[in-house]
Amino acid sequence: MSDHEDEGFGFAPEHDRPIPYMQRISGYYQGLGYGAPYRWAHYAEVPFAPLQKPLAASRIGLITTAAPYQPGHGDQGPGAAYNSAVKFYEVYSGDSAQDHDLRISHIAYDRDHTTAEDPNTWFPLPALRQLAAAGKIGAVAPRFHGAPTNRSHRTTLERDCLELLKRVRQDAVDAVVLAAV
């Protein structure tokens, strides 16, 4: 199995595969001197609810982890350093018919390789409206919702998830798109 033998097959380089984030993050924080490895949420069973209507008749909701821009709370623009001052701790909602200025400076996104200059790469509300206008989905739900991140598992599972469910039920959605930054 030398390199020579594999030539000509068009194989991609070994590292051209999904980044092993859990391993990288664990190594990173241990390297920085923080001891106990993070315990990631992990389940053996996964729930499944089939879509009950055709997509073209379904009302689709949107959940984001992006944060509303807050003037006066430090740099949140493209290329801004990590800015924990604009983190949010409660589920928030916005009118889907309006445009919103949502940022990601409170998140550990890839600051080396993406510039965070185009919100449409993390908040696809305009694109969702276009799908509705094109008749590919039935409608956009009246509100989108913001999910707080980097919380304890208990807070996410016992508070934030319940609140998100309550709100999407109020919106009478048929299905939900969740975009993770």
Added chain:
Amino acid sequence: MCHQTVSLAARHLEANGIPTIVMGCAKDIVEFVGVPRFLFSDFPLGNPAGRPNDRESQAFTLDLAVRLLAAAPAPRTTVQSPLRWSANPDWKLDYSNIARLSPEEIAARRAEFDRQKDIAKTVLNNPQAAT
């Protein structure tokens, strides 16, 4: 942690009868949590919905995601977007790669991490105090 949060939310909605699709760039985290449907874009974190300043790529990505709502036959359905971030995959070597940092960089990042943690605590305890 964003990927973990939305994965937990997707599971909760789904367990209560609402179909979901997660769009994200961290395949291992989403699949480790375990979600019903996942559209994976092999892009740097921050781009779950397509390439920056590329409307066509964004429309394609969201269209693929909503189609998966109807098309997934079973839980843990992952579809990988065929879009490529770059012809050169070397960007994948950089994120949080401790092996690529000098001792000076490691010390500086630790100091910054502690500082941000203190700011976050201040905001949590007193949102008006954030500057």
